[in-house]
Each structure stands twice: as C-alpha cells, then as structure tokens.
Amino acid sequence: MALLTLVRDLLQTPAVATALWIGSIVAVVSGCAGVFTVVRGQSFAGHALGDVGSTGAAAAYLTAVQPLYGFLGIGLLGGLAIDRLGNRARERDVATGIVLSLTMGLSALLLFLITEQTSATGGPLSILFGSIFTVAPAVTLPVELFSLLALGLLAVLYRPLVFASLSPETARARGVRVGLVGTLFMVALVIAVEESSLVAGALLSTALLIGPAAAAVNWTRQIGHTLALSAFLGVAAVVLGIVLSYESYFWPPLHRGWPVSFFIVMLVLVEYIASRLWRRRREATA
Amino acid sequence: MMHVLGLLFPPGLLTAPFMQNAWISGSAVAILSALVGFFAVLRGATFVAHAVPRASFAGAAGAALVGGDTLLGLGIFSAISALGIAFLTSRRDRGQITALVLAAALGLGALFLALGDAYAPQVYALLFGQIVGISRADVLGILGLTGLTAAAVAVLYRPLLFVSVAPDVAEARGVSRHRFNVLFLLLVALSATAAVPVVGALLSFSLMVGPAAAASYFGRSPASALWLSVAIGLVSVWLALVLAYDTGMPVGFFVAVVTAAFYGLGRLWALTADPLADAA
Amino acid sequence: MKGLELPRADQTILDLEGVRVELGGKVVLRDIDVALRRGELVGVIGPNGAGKSTLLKVILGFIRPSAGAVRFAQGQRAGRGAIGYVPQSFSPDPDLPLRARDLVALGIDGDRWGFSLGGARRRAAVDEALAWVDALSYAEQPVGRLSGGELQRLLVAQALIAEPDTLLLDEPLANLDLRSQDEIVGLVGRVAHERGVTVMLVTHDMNPILGVMDRLLYLAGGRAALGTPDEVVRAEVLGALYGHHVDVLRVHGRILVVGAAEVESLTCEA
Ligand SMILES: Nc1ncnc2c1ncn2[C@@H]1O[C@H](COP(=O)(O)OP(=O)(O)OP(=O)(O)O)[C@@H](O)[C@H]1O
Ligand SMILES: [Mg+2]
Numbered sequence: 001m002a003l004l005t006l007v008r009d010l011l012q013t014p015a016v017a018t019a020l021w022i023g024s025i026v027a028v029v030s031g032c033a034g035v036f037t038v039v040r041g042q043s044f045a046g047h048a049l050g051d052v053g054s055t056g057a058a059a060a061y062l063t064a065v066q067p068l069y070g071f072l073g074i075g076l077l078g079g080l081a082i083d084r085l086g087n088r089a090r091e092r093d094v095a096t097g098i099v100l101s102l103t104m105g106l107s108a109l110l111l112f113l114i115t116e117q118t119s120a121t122g123g124p125l126s127i128l129f130g131s132i133f134t135v136a137p138a139v140t141l142p143v144e145l146f147s148l149l150a151l152g153l154l155a156v157l158y159r160p161l162v163f164a165s166l167s168p169e170t171a172r173a174r175g176v177r178v179g180l181v182g183t184l185f186m187v188a189l190v191i192a193v194e195e196s197s198l199v200a201g202a203l204l205s206t207a208l209l210i211g212p213a214a215a216a217v218n219w220t221r222q223i224g225h226t227l228a229l230s231a232f233l234g235v236a237a238v239v240l241g242i243v244l245s246y247e248s249y250f251w252p253p254l255h256r257g258w259p260v261s262f263f264i265v266m267l268v269l270v271e272y273i274a275s276r277l278w279r280r281r282r283e284a285t286a
Numbered sequence: 287m288m289h290v291l292g293l294l295f296p297p298g299l300l301t302a303p304f305m306q307n308a309w310i311s312g313s314a315v316a317i318l319s320a321l322v323g324f325f326a327v328l329r330g331a332t333f334v335a336h337a338v339p340r341a342s343f344a345g346a347a348g349a350a351l352v353g354g355d356t357l358l359g360l361g362i363f364s365a366i367s368a369l370g371i372a373f374l375t376s377r378r379d380r381g382q383i384t385a386l387v388l389a390a391a392l393g394l395g396a397l398f399l400a401l402g403d404a405y406a407p408q409v410y411a412l413l414f415g416q417i418v419g420i421s422r423a424d425v426l427g428i429l430g431l432t433g434l435t436a437a438a439v440a441v442l443y444r445p446l447l448f449v450s451v452a453p454d455v456a457e458a459r460g461v462s463r464h465r466f467n468v469l470f471l472l473l474v475a476l477s478a479t480a481a482v483p484v485v486g487a488l489l490s491f492s493l494m495v496g497p498a499a500a501a502s503y504f505g506r507s508p509a510s511a512l513w514l515s516v517a518i519g520l521v522s523v524w525l526a527l528v529l530a531y532d533t534g535m536p537v538g539f540f541v542a543v544v545t546a547a548f549y550g551l552g553r554l555w556a557l558t559a560d561p562l563a564d565a566a
Numbered sequence: 567m568k569g570l571e572l573p574r575a576d577q578t579i580l581d582l583e584g585v586r587v588e589l590g591g592k593v594v595l596r597d598i599d600v601a602l603r604r605g606e607l608v609g610v611i612g613p614n615g616a617g618k619s620t621l622l623k624v625i626l627g628f629i630r631p632s633a634g635a636v637r638f639a640q641g642q643r644a645g646r647g648a649i650g651y652v653p654q655s656f657s658p659d660p661d662l663p664l665r666a667r668d669l670v671a672l673g674i675d676g677d678r679w680g681f682s683l684g685g686a687r688r689r690a691a692v693d694e695a696l697a698w699v700d701a702l703s704y705a706e707q708p709v710g711r712l713s714g715g716e717l718q719r720l721l722v723a724q725a726l727i728a729e730p731d732t733l734l735l736d737e738p739l740a741n742l743d744l745r746s747q748d749e750i751v752g753l754v755g756r757v758a759h760e761r762g763v764t765v766m767l768v769t770h771d772m773n774p775i776l777g778v779m780d781r782l783l784y785l786a787g788g789r790a791a792l793g794t795p796d797e798v799v800r801a802e803v804l805g806a807l808y809g810h811h812v813d814v815l816r817v818h819g820r821i822l823v824v825g826a827a828e829v830e831s832l833t834c835e836a
Binding site for chain 2: 038044089
C-alpha cells in the first residue's frame with residue numbers, strides 16, 4: 001500500500017512519470033529481444049551495440065542531429081557489419097570485437113573534435129552516463145514508434161526466428177532463410193539496444209537486455225512464457241529501480257540520491273541470481 | 287623525397303621526451319596485448335577481453351571514492367570480475383555471465399561516481415587515455431608488468447593452447463579446462479591492469495583483438511600466428527603514433543583503424559586462399 | 567624395451583567395481599563390474615544413449631561415479647600420457663591457425679608448461695605418428711578444413727604418440743570409409759597385442775573389429791555384460807540387459823540384434 005501511494009505521488013512529477021513510462025517501454029522491448037539474444041548466444045553483440053551507439057550519439061552531437069538518430073544510424077551500421085562478418089561462433093565473436101574497437105576509435109576521434117570545436121566535455125560524456133530522469137519530451141514519441149516497430153518485427157519473425165535460433169541446420173533444411181531471419185533480428189536488436197542506450201545509458205542497455213532474459217530462460221521452459229516473464233522482469237526492475245532511486249534522496253548520510261542505473265542493475269542481478277538458485281534446486285530434486 | 291620524409295617524420299617525433307615515453311610504452315602494450323589477445327581470439331573470448339578492462343573502471347571510481355590508489359582499484363576489480371566470470375559461467379553459457387558481471391561492475395562504478403566527488407571525466411579518461419601523457423615512472427611500471435605477462439604467457443603457452451583447441455583430449459591429459467579458463471582470465475586481468483592506466487581501455491582492446499585476429503588468418507601454425515600478432519601489433523602502434531603526431535588527432539583512433547585494416551586484409555587473404563570457405 | 571617389462575598377459579590393469587552413475591537425476595550406469603586385462607582389446611557396444619561415452623568418461627575421471635570405484639592396478643604408469651583418449655566428437659573452427667602436425671604434436675607434451683623447442687627428433691616423431699594413420703599427405707593442412715575421417719585419424723595419432731598404457735577410443739570408426747576402418751583397426755590391434763596397451767573401442771558395428779577384439783562389453787539399459795562375442799551376444803544375455811525379449815541373428819557371418827516392438831528403437835547392428 002505504501003508503495004502504491006508512493007508511485008501515485010511519483011506519477012505526479014512529470015519527469016518521473018515520463019521516466020516510468022519510457023523505462024517500461026524500453027524494458028519490454030529489451031526483454032523480448034533479449035530472450036533471442038541469449039538463446040542465440042549474441043550477448044557480446046548486444047552489449048557492443050550499446051557502445052557502438054554512443055559513437056553515433058557523439059556524431060549526432062557534432063552535427064546537431066537528434067541523438068536518437070545518431071544512435072540508430074551507427075547502431076544499424078555496426079549491427080549489420082557484425083551480422084555480415086560472422087557466420088560461426090568464433091568468427092562472430094572476433095568480428096564483434098573488431099567492430100567495437102573500430103567504433104570506439106571513431107568515438108575517440110569525435111570526442112576530440114567536439115572538445116576542439118566547442119571546448120565542452122560535459123555533453124558527450126552525459127551520453128555515456130545517460131540518465132532516465134532527463135529524457136527529453138521530444139524523444140518520447142519516436143521511442144514509442146520504434147518500440148512498436150521492433151516488437152512488430154519480433155512478432156512477424158517469431159516462428160522462423162525460434163526455429164532458426166534453436167536448430168539452425170534443421171531450419172535451413174526446411175527452407176527457412178536463416179541468414180535473412182538473423183539479419184532482420186539484428187535490426188530489432190539494434191532498435192532495442194539503441195533506444196535503451198539513449199534513454200537509460202549504455203550501461204543499463206546491457207543489463208536490461210541480458211539480465212531479465214537470462215533469468216526468464218532459467219525459470220520457464222516454453223519460449224512464449226519466457227518472453228512474457230522476461231518483459232515483466234525488466235519492467236519490474238525499472239519501476240522498482242526508479243522508485244528506490246527517488247527514495248534514496250532521503251537516505252542518510254549523504255542525502256544526494258543514488259543513481260537509478262545502479263538500482264536497476266542490482267535488481268536485475270537479484271532476479272538472475274534467484275533464477276539460478278531456483279534452477280539448481282529444481283535440477284537437484286528432479 | 288626528403289620533403290616527404292620530413293613531413294612524415296617531423297622534428298621531435300623520435301626525440302621529444304614525451305614521445306620517447308609514448309614509443310616505449312606503446313610498444314610494450316602492443317606486445318602484451320598481442321600475447322594475451324592471441325589466446326582471446328583463439329578461444330573466441332574477445333568479449334571478456336573487452337569486459338574485464340571495462341569492469342575495472344569501477345575499481346578506479348571506487349579508489350577515487352575512498353581516496354585509495356587507482357592502480358590498486360583497477361587491479362582488484364579486474365581480478366574480481368575475471369574470477370566472477372570464470373566461476374559463474376556454465377559450459378553452455380555464451381557470454382551472458384560476462385555481460386552481467388560487466389553490468390554489475392559498471393552499476394557499482396556509477397554508484398561510486400555519484401557518491402564520491404570524483405570528477406567523472408577523470409575516470410572516463412581511462413577509457414580514451416592519452417598515451418602521450420606518460421611519465422618515466424609509468425614507463426618503468428608498464429615495462430615491468432609487460433615482462434610479467436610475457437613470462438606468464440611463456441609458462442602457460444602449451445597447455446593453454448592444448449585446452450583451447452582440443453579441450454576434451456587435453457582434459458584427459460590432466461589439463462583442466464576450468465583451471466585454465468581461470469588462468470586465462472587472470473592473464474586478461476593482469477594485462478588490463480597494466481595497460482588501462484597508461485594507454486586507456488580503448489587502445490588496449492584494439493591491440494588485443496585486431497592484431498591477433500589478423501594473424502590467425504595469416505599464420506598457419508600457432509607459433510607463427512603468435513609472433514605475427516606481436517609484429518602486427520607493433521607496426522600498428524608505430525604507424526598510429528606517427529600519424530597522430532603528424533595530425534594531432536588521438537592515437538586510439540589510428541590504432542583502431544590500422545588494426546581493423548589488418549583484420550580486413552586477413553579476411554581477404556583467407557578468401558583468396560580458399561575461395562570456397564565463405565561460400566557455404 | 568617395452569616387451570621386457572610386459573607382465574603376465576592376464577594381469578588386471580583396470581577395475582570397475584559396482585560403478586553407478588547418475589546424470590541430471592537419471593541413472594545412466596548401474597552395477598558396472600568390469601575388470602580389464604593388460605594388452606587386451608575390448609569392443610564396447612550398445613544402443614544410443616546406453617552410456618558408452620559416459621563409461622569412458624568415468625574411467626578418465628571426468629565424471630565421478632555416485633557409487634562404486636574405479637581402480638588402476640599398481641605398477642600402472644600414473645599421470646601424464648597414461649591414458650590416451652579419442653573423444654566422440656571434435657570439430658575445430660575452420661579458421662584455427664593449427665596444422666594437422668601441430669595437433670598431433672600436442673599429444674607429445676601438450677600438457678607440459680612452457681614452450682616446446684621444436685627440433686628434428688620431435689618432427690620425426692610426429693611424422694612417424696602421422697604415418698601410422700596414413701595422414702602424412704595432409705600434415706600441413708589446417709585442421710579446421712579437414713574431413714571428419716581425416717580428423718579422426720589425427721586424433722588416433724595424437725593419442726598414440728604419447729605411448730599410453732590405456733587407450734580409450736569413442737567411436738573412432740564412425741567417420742571412416744571401409745579401407746580406413748581396416749587400417750585403424752589393424753593399427754589399434756597391433757598396439758594392443760604387440761605393445762601391451764589396453765584398448766577400449768566404442769563402436770556401433772562390431773563386425774569390423776571381430777578379428778582383433780578379445781572381449782566385448784555390451785551396454786544396454788545402464789547395465790553391462792562382458793565376455794567373448796559368443797558369450798555375450800546371446801538372446802538370454804542381451805534380453806536381460808534390455809529387460810525385453812531380443813533375438814540374435816547370424817547372417818553370413820554378421821551378427822544382428824533385433825528387438826521386440828518397444829526395443830525397436832534400440833535395435834542395433836552388432
Ligand atoms: N551431462 C549430462 N546430464 C544429463 N544426462 C546426460 C549427461 N550426459 C549424458 N547424459 C545422458 O546419459 C545417457 C548416456 O549418454 P552417453 O553419451 O554415454 O551415451 P552413448 O552410449 O555414448 O550414446 P551414443 O551412441 O549416442 O554416443 C544419455 O541418455 C544421455 O542423455
Ligand atoms: Mg557416445
């Protein structure tokens with residue numbers, strides 16, 4: 001009850017209400033895309049896209065473009081490069097590393113140019129940190145639309161994607177265009193990661209993509225349930241994290257507010273650890 | 287001709303003290319990263335090679351919070367995250383644990399930064415660290431750690447190679463894949479601690495994946511791939527230092543571009559050597 | 567050299583007593599009592615999922631039995647290289663910078679610390695091992711680009727080069743054509759009978775090894791029967807293992823085990 005009244009109070013603060021809404025959307029998209037990321041063993045790519053996107057953000061800053069399009073543009077380039085360059089597990093891992101290294105190098109150049117031109121260091125660095133409380137109202141609508149796009153893509157791909165993710169050889173033999181399905185999934189993954197990098201920071205994008213999904217995989221056996229649980233766990237971590245972060249302004253001794261990303265990451269970890277313990281118990285009793 | 291050379295090698299490139307330090311420590315990091323990167327690429331483990339140095343930032347932020355030594359903070363956090371990854375990863379897992387350990391460390395780092403008064407850009411300077419700002423003392427430190435890592439690689443070489451290419455057979459010969467995974471991750475942690483404070487996580491990661499990945503296409507035997515990866519790493523750093531000195535742009539950018547170019551050449555080489563390889 | 571030290575041929579070298587193995591809550595092996603003698607070649611046979619690979623892994627120490635014990639005889643050379651192992655599956659990455667000869671060389675001393683210092687003797691030893699399995703023609707090829715059968719032969723060479731006392735081969739014939747099967751079987755038979763190495767060879771078809779096999783270990787339903795092929799491949803013995811009625815047919819010198827409806831899926835050519 002106390003929690004509910006607290007949430008009601010929070011909803012009256014516009015910044016927090018936006019954060020709760022946008023954070024939940026992003027958590028749902030990441031949670032769904034994350035299940036396939038985990039099953040397909042693409043965690044590294046999922047994480048790397050977050051860093052890749054911040055390069056786009058720096059480019060957008062330099063050219064005064066909307067950061068969201070910077071994130072999405074470079075993210076798409078990086079994602080497609082990773083997808084095209086790697087067919088086998090080890091090859092894909094190394095290709096992801098190279099793409100990451102190259103975009104980070106580009107990032108170094110862009111940050112250098114920004115400081116040269118504007119002698120400001122704060123701007124681009126806020127990209128690396130990103131705070132969900134400072135989401136610009138202007139991005140709400142585009143984020144909503146892109147989220148719909150990503151979820152729609154996942155829904156359309158659903159059956160061939162499950163097939164191709166679980167048994168690629170059989171799927172190929174049955175006529176599923178495994179390569180195309182993988183590429184289209186990469187597009188959905190890019191949208192999921194880049195929009196969460198934008199609104200919550202690259203650090204949170206990895207946690208929201210992998211944590212709830214990995215936990216849900218441990219908890220469920222049927223992929224439909226896994227998706228639903230993963231989305232739910234993501235939203236729960238985001239909402240609770242925002243509430244706790246808001247609360248922490250009143251915590252002694254500092255009274256300065258703990259970062260929301262810290263809370264969300266820790267909640268996600270708790271979910272994951274609980275799922276591991278649960279799974280171990282189930283296997284022990286089986 | 288002299289004119290072109292003069293443009294390429296302007297005065298001070300080799301003689302200015304800060305450039306001398308950059309040459310020495312850059313070369314040391316190139317060697318160190320190529321040695322460790324060879325195994326990271328062989329094992330398909332470049333994610334941990336990225337994650338462990340990044341996770342060590344939390345250590346730097348924590349050190350700033352409690353007023354401790356940055357290097358110690360980096361060392362402790364890279365070791366903890368390496369061990370965390372080693373002990374939590376199950377055999378079927380492909381990168382989830384690495385991602386979660388990294389996220390946990392970065393979350394802690396965010397907390398330390400928020401609670402302390404550390405100036406965030408200072409900690410993030412570790413990401414893009416500038417190789418031209420290195421002191422003589424730093425140079426000695428990194429030479430020492432490079433020597434240590436090289437010695438560790440020399441000792442681990444054979445069993446780590448064995449267990450990386452044929453884990454079941456190696457295990458039958460008493461080379462435990464778990465134990466050597468732990469040792470490999472500690473090697474990554476050691477090289478992160480050595481390289482990050484001096485050249486930044488970015489440069490050290492580029493030098494870890496690029497040269498080793500390119501060398502694995504050019505080299506035919508493990509030993510030749512290892513030496514080739516050291517050679518490519520050194521050439522990349524030297525080229526990048528010259529270009530950065532000439533243009534004033536960041537070294538990390540040039541290292542990333544040059545190593546990626548070597549990798550691209552390697553992919554092309556593999557294609558020409560075996561045109562059917564990627565058709566399948 | 568080795569011949570002089572050869573102990574009596576019937577000396578027990580490896581003893582499994584009441585071994586029981588549970589994996590993921592499922593009993594995979596139960597009451598396995600098996601004693602292997604020095605220098606004998608034992609064929610291991612049984613339907614998919616019978617626990618053949620698991621049995622080898624128990625002997626290797628990869629899997630700890632939940633009951634019973636695995637004992638090596640005294641005087642058995644302990645430690646590195648004492649057991650040679652060829653796993654059931656091995657599929658290296660196509661881009662691995664590793665030639666066929668490098669893979670075999672790891673069998674010499676891949677478990678030792680430090681670098682190995684090349685040398686002509688080492689090279690000659692690797693060449694000899696490659697010749698045993700007729701692999702010299704592709705010695706310089708990257709392992710990732712070899713066929714399944716070519717790889718299989720390399721693994722046999724890698725296991726033999728360490729001069730093991732015991733050799734555990736998990737379906738070494740699976741990917742081989744008939745001629746290569748005969749060659750590998752001949753090689754393994756000589757290794758067992760001339761050098762006194764104890765060999766366990768898992769196979770789905772015992773006919774290629776009938777000529778060299780000393781005894782047969784038949785696994786089914788988690789239980790084992792050990793004896794000469796004529797002792798083991800009988801309807802009563804196998805019926806007891808499967809827990810169902812089975813028929814044993816002999817056709818033109820080949821042996822076939824045929825089960826009732828429920829066992830149909832377990833039917834195997836033995
Ligand atoms: N790690 C494990 N966890 C749970 N069950 C396992 C595990 N490893 C093997 N099993 C089960 O143990 C049984 C025996 O497996 P094993 O690999 O030994 O069979 P096999 O006789 O070698 O079969 P094949 O002829 O297919 O190679 C199988 O039913 C398998 O599902
Ligand atoms: Mg088997």
